Amino acid sequence: MLRVGSPSEPRLLMSFPELLLDDYDDSDSDSDLEVALRHKHPHTPERLRPVHEQSDIIKSLIDNVPLDDDAPVGCRRRRRLVTKADLEKEEVDDEDMDYTPDNRAPVQEEIVDDRAKIQAAAERLGLKEEKVTITRKEEIIEEGAQGKPAENHLNLAAEDDMEVIQGDQVGCLDNDARKFREISEEKTMWRVPGMVTTLMNHQVLGVEWMAAREFAERPPIGGLVADEMGLGKTMQSIAIMLLNPPELEDADYTPVTLIVAPLSLLQQWKDEIMSHCKKRAFRVFIHHGDDRIRTARDLKNVDVVLCTYNAIMHSWPKKPKDGRRWTQEAIDTWWEVARHSRGVFHRAKFWRVILDECHFIKNRTGVTSEACQQLSAVNKWALSGTPIPNCLFDVYPIFSFIGHPTAGTKEGFKTLVGRNPNSPEAAQRVQVALRGNMMRRTKMDFLMSLPLISLPKKRIRMVELEFTDDERALYKAVELHSIAEINNYMLQGTEMKNFDAILTMLLRLRQVCDHPYLICELALLLTPSHAMPAGG
Secondary structure: OOOOOOOOOOOOOOOOOOOOOOOOOOOOOHHHHHHHHHOOOOOOOOOOOOHHHHHHHHHHHHOOOOOOOOOOOOOOOOOOOOOHHHHHOOOOOHHHOOOEOOEOOOHHHHHHHHHHHHHHHHHHHOOEEEEEEEEEEEEEEOOOOOOEEOOOOOOOOOOOEEEEEEHHHOOOOHHHOOEEEEEEEEEEEEEOOOEOOEEOHHHHHHHHHHHHHHOOOOOOOEEEEOOOOOOOHHHHHHHHHHHOOOOOOOOOOEEEEEEEOOHHHHHHHHHHHHHHEOOOOOOEEEEEOOEOOOOHHHHHHOOEEEEOHHHHHHHOOOOOOOOOOOOHHHHHHHHHHHHHHOOHHHHOEEEEEEEEOHHHHOOOOOHHHHHHHOOEEEEEEEEOOOOOOOOHHHHHHHHHHHOOOOOOOHHHHHHHHOOOOOOHHHHHHHHHHHOOOEEOOOOOOEEOOEEOOOOOOOEEEEEEOOOOHHHHHHHHHHHHHHHHHHHHHHHHOOOOOOHHHHHHHHHHHHHHHHOHHHHHHHHHHOOHHHOOOOOO
16 A cells, blocks of 8 residues: 555646746646636637648647756756766766756756655655666677677767668678677666566656655546656556555445556556566456456456457447437436446446557547546546647547546637637647646656666668569559549549548558558559559
8 A cells, every 4th residue: 555645736747848828827726727727818810820830839749848947857958978887976077067058957966866856756655676687788880809889878869870772682781680799787676565577767756646646635636647658657557556556445436447448458458467566466357359347246356457448438328420419408318318328337436547548539529539538437547658649639538538627628628728729829728737737758858867768779771672563563553543533633622621532542552562462452443544564
């Protein structure tokens, strides 16, 4: 059981830039936030922003965001990376170190401060410190008989290796066989009671943030974990499941954690839970195929239920598609009958619900999205490395699911983004709503003056292949067919209405480059008149 009591306001690991509303003073009080959202900004009609400008706004909102000054994962600074030898020094030479323009604190002070925060978080969570030997592979670039290692694996500024070769050279080059050596390093890791796998430093801070959110006194109880892929969203979720288990007596909820994930990830989730936790830590059940949870009684024999988004969709009653406009009175009338047809997942109130790859519910009007928003639980978590893939409205279903007090309703979210959801001002308002409820870290972030994850340089090999005569004839047929269709759209003036179809044509051209079997149906539709000789 987690022994942290009821913490005060959770400490934010990563926040968004201070691009807030003019009259928002970065206060945590609800009144200031409400005043900021009620502020009437002058609206000037403008044309729809181009797609690339919208993408820039989303990228800035999610990725290119500085951290708070006191954020435990440091900030995005570019300086000489600290080596293991630096960590053993009592001081770091000022001449051997760069500074950021806005922060003159030396590297050593940052290391000491981050180490103290990690140890304090581990003590609050009751974690045990362990020294673990980590073995990694390092590529060897031949130089004489001994060889030498590749460039420093921490050199983030180094460019990736790029090589262009012809198809007939594959397997014939001397450097086709890459050679590696194993490097062993001793690192400080942290063990959660009940886990056999240890946590990394940044994961300790992440679990502490999640624990603080689950013990928060005001909603949302939970939040959005948007760490980049590879930083351990699954590991942190398993850790919080062990550290904060449900009460088994006198509870008004079902003491079960429901994990919703794509079908391809269900078995992986079960394997992760069983391999990272001690035996009999959790009774895990996969709800799929013939093995299904059919009644609330079935939930008494499990601790964790894994199911697909499709299962959640079928558990929620669907509104009839009769083309009429649904008024609130009509919805109330329909609900009086439909609520009795809810499935087991919408009849129970769970201890915890985790939506993995939560961008699956980005379509706010979709049946699956609505069904997930209607799930009931004490703690709700949404996990995704890309929570806002296209536009700001993609994040509304997440707000609704976790129960955000301001942006969790349709009216509140529309008020939040204003009349121009593609404007930078709308993104700024969303940043206000996300503050404190979202944790986002990337591989480029630093902790103790080191990147969170150290990766070697990518080795990119571009192989140029030549079509055979038959392959070129098929590609030409598909190309001419696509050109004819696009010209037809342009003559009718419907090219914008058929924008998706045009993109699909480009996809078909890529697929035919991979293998003709990928476009069998299209190939059968093409008439011989489309084909041209290979030299055409």
